[in-house]
Amino acid sequence: SQTIHQWPATLVQPVGSPLSLECTVEGTSNPNLYWYRQAAGRGLQLLFYSVGIGQISSEVPQNLSASRPQDRQFILSSKKLLLSDSGFYLCAWGLGTGSNGYTFGSGTRLTVV
């Protein structure tokens, strides 16, 4: 069966520090991968998506970047965190056009202090 792993679960980082969040998928090949962010009291914001290794599309210009070094690995990074980067980050995967829905990871709560 397919599973998605996301870590860490919680993270407290100082302003200006780097960030690396990792997401891996098991049990499927060639998934589409997604990074979403939820700010407090707000909905889901799509940050990046990838349809293949090395292929990254950015939905919102910001202080973050994403990479996909392997088929089932998706990394969210920042060189210097801002206070506004705080939020709940969710990784998700889907197949094809996504008509079967996306499967989400358990999320990372990032607090920038």
Next chain:
Amino acid sequence: AQSVTQLGSHVSVSEGALVLLRCNYSSSVPPYLFWYVQYPNQGLQLLLKYTTGATLVKGINGFEAEFKKSETSFHLTKPSAHMSDAAEYFCAVINNYGQNFVFGPGTRLSVLP
């Protein structure tokens, strides 16, 4: 372009009462529609989906939703609320043309004893 609206950012019901969460969408092509549930500090879990066929779809935890094309709606219902239903609910739309999911802003459901 697709969009999703959810009427009511916060809905409160008494335990045992009917749950009705509203979702309206706009899509220029036949949509696929989804409801997700999110418990605090967790990822999103798929409740149910409509792709084709029967317009009344049943999901997990006793929830169901009906696709009404004429009303462009996909409202979520449950006959009798349980305390464990308290969570955030997201409606989402996608089509079969390679566009990404569009999520509604979410509705927070509170269940009162």
